[in-house]
Amino acid sequence: MSVQVFYGSARQTRLDASETLPAKLDLILDRLHLRERVKDETVVIKMHTGNNLNYSTIPPVFVRKVVQAVKDGGGKPFVADVTWDVEGADLRGYSPQVIGCPVYPVAGPHDKYFYVHERPFKNIREWKVAGLIEDASLLINFTHVKGHPSCGLGGAIKNLALGCMVGETRGAMHDTCQFDRYWFGELCPDPATRARVIESCPHAALVEDKQHPGELHLHIEQCNQCGRCLRVAPPGSLRIDPVNFDAFQEACAISAGITLSTFAAGKMTHLSLATNMTPLCDCFGFTTLAILPDVGILGSDDVLALEQATLDLTAGLRLMEENLPSSLEVHDRRGHPFQQIHGPFKDPYRVIEYGEALGLGSRAYELVDVMPVESIARGPIGYVPAR
Ligand code: SF4
DSSP: OOEEEEEEESOOSSSOGGGSHHHHHHHHHHHTTHHHHOTTOEEEEEOOOOOTTOOOSOOHHHHHHHHHHHHHTTOEEEEEEOHHHHTTGGGGTOOHHHHSSOEEETTTTTTOOEEEEEEEETTEEEEEEEHHHHHOSEEEEEEEOEEETTTEEEOHHHHHHTTTBOHHHHHHHHHGGGTSOOBOGGGOOOHHHHHHHHHTOTTOOEEEOSSSTTOEEEOGGGOOOOOHHHHHSOTTSBOOOHHHHHHHHHHHHHHHHHHHTTSOTTOEEEEEEEOSOOSSOGGGSOOOOOSSOOOEEEEESOHHHHHHHHHHHHHTSOOOGGGSOTTOOOOOOOSOHHHHHHOTTOOTTHHHHHHHHTTOOOSOEEEEESSOOOOOOOOOOOOOOOO
8 A cells, every 4th residue: 555755846836935845844744734643742853963064954944844833733842863963953053942942862961861672683682762762752753865874875764773772772783784794814814915905995994803803894884895805805705795784774674663663653754855965974074065956855654655755756866976075986877876876785775675574664655746846838939139
């Protein structure tokens, strides 16, 4: 069964405020019946407030609109993000005076307030859901869409998966990529050859393992699967294998599922703003040029449908290679544009596939444009003499 995803295009027909994205967000909130659903609810608006000098996160004018809608409906809203991003959030415009509600660290100021959920997966046994997330009675998952070096897409699932867990669990999720062995040092006993393998990577993705001298450590985030190292490493000694890349995406689906399971049916909704889409996550503490044209804003009660629609709307866009930092490269032009810059094993659709297998929602969706861009019929252009 297909699920409705409400969509407001970044394009306008007329030069009028009523056709801008904040105005279309209001229309989406109407279609989601948000005001009617929040009375007496403690509403957590989970968003990524960025870090340091980041300026491509969700502009406060959008956040204010969501906060106001919750207040209008009689709910008690607060914005939440991980501790280290909330520190300094006011410097990026997310202050109570501007957005209309408080901004709290999801697991308290010391990242110590959480609930434990047991679910074995690779190196993880316990998932620690941030206390303020689990205590809230209604969730608004408000995401800025961008690329991500670990999984291709920084979208709605990742906003939940990483942002609703304490730092210890977030670290363990990244470590799932290291769980399956990829370095077989016994096949490369020569230290000089090992050094050449490390030097062969132009992205500094391979380093000596500090904890296990003689072993190699692969930084998944930096690896775009270009294969240069495999030309140098003795046969069989190094694997650049999808299993190590997929692990993080599966961990994200599991994590998001655990968080969503703490909310009752009908007590969650998801919004994604697909503008200023940069190559990396907003937690990197800086903003680069956008690498895709702005798409617009989307909303749905189904996180999988929303994510699928977001990816489908961005999949066919032209990758603005002229805006890429020169340290990034495109060596494979197949797949989604985010995949083209982060590598073929970072397929942004993977996390949705894992989410579907876990029953988190529906990938089938009906896109409902809340204000379709009109094509304007005009007569042929006449002749005006040049002055
Ligand atoms: S595949 Fe390319 S980016 Fe990845 S570790 Fe090897 S050389 Fe580095």
